[in-house]
Amino acid sequence: MAFDIDKYTSTSKKVVWGDLDFDQFRTNPLPEATLRSIRYMADIEYHTVCYLRDLLV
Structure with a gap:
């Protein structure tokens, strides 16, 4: 299963903390x-x- 980074970056959004009622x-x-x-x-x-x-080291 391939991961489409272009689709991910165009559809993802950052977490908005202001709308959370802690x-x-x-x-x-x-x-x-x-x-x-x-x-x-x-x-x-x-x-x-x-x-x-x-792994990379």
Whole structure:
């Protein structure tokens, strides 16, 4: 499966923080299972960069 970088750059948008209601997380926090999944994905993303760095060195 090929990745089309041109299509990606033309259709992707940056994260807009201004439209997020962070106070909502205080009154309606995410479930623990969701937080665990987000931490897992962040960890995998971080280590993917580390692995790529090690491959290139």
